[in-house]
Amino acid sequence: MNEKIDKIKQHAQDLRAEIELHNYRYYVLDNPTIPDAEYDKQLRELQRIEQDYPQLITADSPTQRVGAAPLKAFPQILHRKPMLSLNNAFEDVELETFNRRVCEGLSVDSIEYAVEPKFDGLAVSLCYEDGIFKTGATRGDGYMGEDITLNLRTIKSIPLSLPVDNPPPLLEVRGEVLMLKADFLNLNQRQVAKGEKEFANPRNAAAGSVRQLDPGITATRRLAFFAYGVGEYQDSHMPLDKHSHVMAYLALLHFPVAKECDVVKGLQELLAYYQAIEVQRECLPYDIDGVVYKVNSLTQQKQLGFVSRAPRFALAHKFPAQEVVTQLLGIDVQVGRTGALTPVARLKPVFVGGATVTNATLHNADEIERKDVHIGDTVIVRRAGDVIPEIVAVILEKRRPDAQIFLMPEHCPVCGAKAVRLANEAVLRCTGGLFCPAQRKQAILHFASRRAMDIEGLGDKLVNQMVDQAIVRTPADLYKLGLGALANLERMAEKSANNILRAIEKSKHTTLARFIYALGIRNVGETTAKDLAAHLGSLDRLIEAGSERLQQVPDVGPVVAQSIADFFAEAHNCEVIEQLRACGVHWVEHEGISTLVVGMKPLHGKTFVLTGTLPTLNREEAKEKIEALGGKVSGSVSKKTDYVVVGADPGSKYDKALSLGISVLDETGLMELLQ
Ligand code: IVH
Numbered sequence: 001m002n003e004k005i006d007k008i009k010q011h012a013q014d015l016r017a018e019i020e021l022h023n024y025r026y027y028v029l030d031n032p033t034i035p036d037a038e039y040d041k042q043l044r045e046l047q048r049i050e051q052d053y054p055q056l057i058t059a060d061s062p063t064q065r066v067g068a069a070p071l072k073a074f075p076q077i078l079h080r081k082p083m084l085s086l087n088n089a090f091e092d093v094e095l096e097t098f099n100r101r102v103c104e105g106l107s108v109d110s111i112e113y114a115v116e117p118k119f120d121g122l123a124v125s126l127c128y129e130d131g132i133f134k135t136g137a138t139r140g141d142g143y144m145g146e147d148i149t150l151n152l153r154t155i156k157s158i159p160l161s162l163p164v165d166n167p168p169p170l171l172e173v174r175g176e177v178l179m180l181k182a183d184f185l186n187l188n189q190r191q192v193a194k195g196e197k198e199f200a201n202p203r204n205a206a207a208g209s210v211r212q213l214d215p216g217i218t219a220t221r222r223l224a225f226f227a228y229g230v231g232e233y234q235d236s237h238m239p240l241d242k243h244s245h246v247m248a249y250l251a252l253l254h255f256p257v258a259k260e261c262d263v264v265k266g267l268q269e270l271l272a273y274y275q276a277i278e279v280q281r282e283c284l285p286y287d288i289d290g291v292v293y294k295v296n297s298l299t300q301q302k303q304l305g306f307v308s309r310a311p312r313f314a315l316a317h318k319f320p321a322q323e324v325v326t327q328l329l330g331i332d333v334q335v336g337r338t339g340a341l342t343p344v345a346r347l348k349p350v351f352v353g354g355a356t357v358t359n360a361t362l363h364n365a366d367e368i369e370r371k372d373v374h375i376g377d378t379v380i381v382r383r384a385g386d387v388i389p390e391i392v393a394v395i396l397e398k399r400r401p402d403a404q405i406f407l408m409p410e411h412c413p414v415c416g417a418k419a420v421r422l423a424n425e426a427v428l429r430c431t432g433g434l435f436c437p438a439q440r441k442q443a444i445l446h447f448a449s450r451r452a453m454d455i456e457g458l459g460d461k462l463v464n465q466m467v468d469q470a471i472v473r474t475p476a477d478l479y480k481l482g483l484g485a486l487a488n489l490e491r492m493a494e495k496s497a498n499n500i501l502r503a504i505e506k507s508k509h510t511t512l513a514r515f516i517y518a519l520g521i522r523n524v525g526e527t528t529a530k531d532l533a534a535h536l537g538s539l540d541r542l543i544e545a546g547s548e549r550l551q552q553v554p555d556v557g558p559v560v561a562q563s564i565a566d567f568f569a570e571a572h573n574c575e576v577i578e579q580l581r582a583c584g585v586h587w588v589e590h591e592g593i594s595t596l597v598v599g600m601k602p603l604h605g606k607t608f609v610l611t612g613t614l615p616t617l618n619r620e621e622a623k624e625k626i627e628a629l630g631g632k633v634s635g636s637v638s639k640k641t642d643y644v645v646v647g648a649d650p651g652s653k654y655d656k657a658l659s660l661g662i663s664v665l666d667e668t669g670l671m672e673l674l675q
Helices: 001-029 038-052 092-106 151-152 181-193 204-212 215-220 243-250 266-283 298-302 365-370 435-448 460-468 485-486 493-509 514-520 528-535 538-544 558-569 571-582 594-601 617-627 654-660 667-674
Strands: 074-077 112-119 122-129 132-138 144-146 170-178 224-234 262-265 288-296 312-318 322-335 341-352 355-361 378-383 390-394 419-421 428-430 605-612 632-634 641-647 664-665
Touching: 001 038, 038 378, 092 243, 092 266, 092 298, 092 632, 112 170, 112 243, 112 266, 112 312, 132 144, 132 288, 132 378, 132 617, 151 215, 170 204, 181 204, 204 215, 204 390, 224 243, 224 355, 224 435, 243 298, 243 594, 266 538, 288 298, 288 493, 298 617, 322 435, 341 378, 341 605, 355 378, 435 460, 460 605, 514 528, 528 538, 617 632, 617 667, 641 667, 654 664, 664 667
Parallel strands: 605 632, 605 641, 641 664
Antiparallel strands: 074 144, 112 262, 112 288, 122 132, 122 170, 170 224, 288 312, 322 341, 322 378, 341 355, 341 428, 378 390, 419 428
């Protein structure tokens, strides 16, 4: 009996390998070697075996791609390595600057780059444990994403198991999920036939499909995946020398890798690649919004490192934004979180850059004057990727005699408080502060946003009602809401009200970095909030820190320090914070990095730049020595640089150091300082 089962088990295993190979040939190589009917026959045979012997079903069986039950919500997944973003360039000169900085940073004349299309889809991370696809997640905030494993399993070009005998214990593959143009057109045809809403573009269709709670729906949408790199891994076969070799290795493991990936050398070849891909763009089977350049050598990548959330060794070179002509119907004035009054153009709807645009920013009064915009004008509108559309210019020849001049209001259109223009600022600001409902709404929306307290479902419609009906005035009021008050709001059934309450409750458990960011302190973005949290470790320490102490935190200068001081000097802000804590909002506190480090590391807070060849130390050794004592090594000289270490044949950094009056050391000087 056992022998019989063993035989069936082996047969099932063979069928699985065979079916996955056909999937690979069909969906990745676009080169099937058997007719569809034969493939279906094999799949049915496997299904029959698994039906008769359910104990033989394995997680990586192709029969298990579909059929999982719908979820209530996506669980969160922590990425083992953060998923970072890329710096963007639109102009050739920005590309030149990038290449120059890379060359300077590495002290070489010419660099080899891996070049790739910039896929216009959705970033995901696929995690393989012992060769089996275990989890897949969205990018989320880069550190934590949503677990969309069940949906990703339905994508046939994603291997469920790696086709190798000794699979690596761990492999995280990073790439983009997208919908091919042809599949997008098909999907929209089906949507129309069913009387359902069409998707604006393949990117939205892919995003909408992969974030479905019901994997059954995702399975009906044909999605594609392209790998562009790896995250964490334990894999003795992983190439350690070049990114292009990593990509070749991923292709060997049956991951889809774009045919357009290439390796080039130097600035001219980068430009030539960009131009070649731009020509091919229309004919490519998928949407792209530019190309990506990556320093090919992994050692050089490490040497260059990262700034904030983006690598210094890579750049996204975007295609120019698309422009169209439409009519300006009117100008509304919106009030932002910090009271800034922004004129917003109301446009005759127009399709541009993959979406219908009805609004565009006009930035401020100076812009309106400079561009000579009148209401009723025919205007050129530009939209690039996710960037807010903007009005580029007016077509003056088409100006109608009844076109009207627009003047910014003298009072806030929402609360009526006086609007003022502060020195050195281009914008008018409402002086109503948090008494202005518009500012209050924006502050609450920011507080609840995904990267801040992450209160799911608390969108602008709900916040508008809450503030208008005065049931919420400050972020702390959110934590005092009851079911009764919520369920009274428009379009709020008891179930959704309960969901919101649950999301609010969940947000009480947060991190100090998120909380600081959520406060909406001027000039304190997400990265600064993270730095402040890491370096100070507790909210009280942040509140009490003086300007000098704050400026020991990386990238905090006098302006940011002043904004922080102003924020906590406002009694109202401190009251709201107290109420939030009293309502149970909490996080883990710690000693703070700098309190630990300051006592121990003498070069803490000092930034060094290296240029030229030192007589005995190589660049890596010098860097290690500086970092070991708490110093930082940067690739470029600025006012914040403390020392420039100069060797033979120094580059332009030496001249810059002299012109900025920064201390210059030779190797001996550096060694003395280190001692
Ligand atoms: S590499 C450390 N390569 O662009 C760099 N990203 O702004 C990690 N993207 O969210 C990204 N095509 O989803 C890389 N060939 C490509 C890409 C690519 C598209 C997306 C990616 C990421 C965003 C970065």
